[in-house]
Amino acid sequence: KQEVTQIPAALSVPEGENLVLNCSFTDSAIYNLQWFRQDPGKGLTSLLLIQSSQREQTSGRLNASLDKSSGRSTLYIAASQPGDSATYLCAVTLIKAAGNKLTFGGGTRVLVKP
Amino acid sequence: DGGITQSPKYLFRKEGQNVTLSCEQNLNHDAMYWYRQDPGQGLRLIYYSQIVNDFQKGDIAEGYSVSREKKESFPLTVTSAQKNPTAFYLCASSRQGANDGYTFGSGTRLTVV
Numbered sequence: 001k002q003e004v005t006q007i008p009a010a011l012s013v014p015e016g017e018n019l020v021l022n023c024s025f026t027d028s029a030i031y032n033l034q035w036f037r038q039d040p041g042k043g044l045t046s047l048l049l050i051q052s053s054q055r056e057q058t059s060g061r062l063n064a065s066l067d068k069s070s071g072r073s074t075l076y077i078a079a080s081q082p083g084d085s086a087t088y089l090c091a092v093t094l095i096k097a098a099g100n101k102l103t104f105g106g107g108t109r110v111l112v113k114p
Numbered sequence: 115d116g117g118i119t120q121s122p123k124y125l126f127r128k129e130g131q132n133v134t135l136s137c138e139q140n141l142n143h144d145a146m147y148w149y150r151q152d153p154g155q156g157l158r159l160i161y162y163s164q165i166v167n168d169f170q171k172g173d174i175a176e177g178y179s180v181s182r183e184k185k186e187s188f189p190l191t192v193t194s195a196q197k198n199p200t201a202f203y204l205c206a207s208s209r210q211g212a213n214d215g216y217t218f219g220s221g222t223r224l225t226v227v
Contacts, residue, residue, distance in 0.1 A: 004156075008193045043120075043204055049215035088155075091216075091217060100145065100208065100217060101172070104156045 002027040002094050006105035014113050019077035021108045023090035028068045031093040031100065036077050037066050038087045038107070047088075048075070080112045117140045120205050120219035126227045127192065135222045137205035143217070148176060148190035151202040151221075160203075163188055164210065167214045173225040178226060192224060200226050 002028045005052040013019060023033070032051045036044040047063045048057045050073065056065040061078040077084055091102040118139045127133045129210040138145065159172030163182040177196025182188055188207075192199045205219040 031213070032215065036218070041202075041223070044206075045179055046215055046217065046219040051213070091157075100210075101147070102157075102206075103163060106156045 002092065002103045004090060004092055004103050006088075006108050010107065010109040010111075013080055014110040015080060015082060017043060017080055017112075019084065019109075019110060019112075020109070021075040021076075021077075021078050021088050022103055023073040023075070025071045025092050025103075027094060028071050029095045030068065031095055033060075033064075033066055033073050033090060033092045033104070035073075036089045036091065037077075038089060040087075044089065052089050069111060075085040077111065080110075082112050085110055085112050118207055118217055118219035119204055120203075120222050122222060123220070125222055125224045127224060128227060130194045132191055132193050133224065134206075135192070135224070136204055137188045137190065137218070137219060138186055139188075139219075140186060141207055141208045141217060142185075143207035144185070145208045145221075146182070147190070147206040147208075147216075148172075148178075148180065149191045149204045149206065151204060157204065160190065199224055 005024045034049045035047040038044050050057045050066045063076045066073045087107045087108045091104045121136045145163040145164045149157040151157050160178050161180045179191045203209035203222045206216045208216045211213050
């Protein structure tokens with residue numbers, strides 16, 4: 001069974017510092033990995049999607065890497081801002097999962113202090 | 115703009131009552147999903163549907179039912195058999211094969227009163 005783990009569960013940094021969020025998964029047979037942002041009481045907003053054949057994706061201040069062989073992905077957020085405070089979730093789609101179901105990590109709750 | 119609309123945003127259920135959560139998408143996605151989110155737990159899959167008139171149980175389907183009569187709509191009914199329904203419910207959709215990733219709605223918070 002695929003397990004997805006996110007460490008740390010919570011993170012607090014001063015404004016301007018770079019954020020590094022980790023995601024690990026046990027089964028490397030994945031279609032893709034997706035990073036989401038969730039604000040309190042809100043739905044999930046997709047940040048970056050990395051296909052299994054890719055090593056990284058970038059969007060603005062965000063960069064996500066993928067190392068399938070080691071079962072790891074890292075989300076980097078450069079020059080953090082208070083508006084980056086949210087919970088960040090990673091999720092993988094397994095090749096053998098019926099219905100292309102997503103398996104989620106528990107999330108990392110980020111607080112960026114002004 | 116294309117997206118997923120969930121309604122209502124907040125829903126209150128009395129003991130023994132069935133309630134239905136709405137999920138509509140205009141993304142022309144084939145597959146739709148319902149997830150449940152509880153504090154301190156990850157998202158768990160309730161039901162999913164890959165095509166119209168077909169759906170499959172997820173990891174925690176007991177006490178829930180769905181229908182998929184139209185491509186755009188995937189309503190979730192929380193029945194009285196669901197003993198602990200208070201949670202945040204999220205609907206999602208994707209193209210077949212999920213090559214473009216998933217799109218999520220804004221969620222419905224269900225509370226038992």
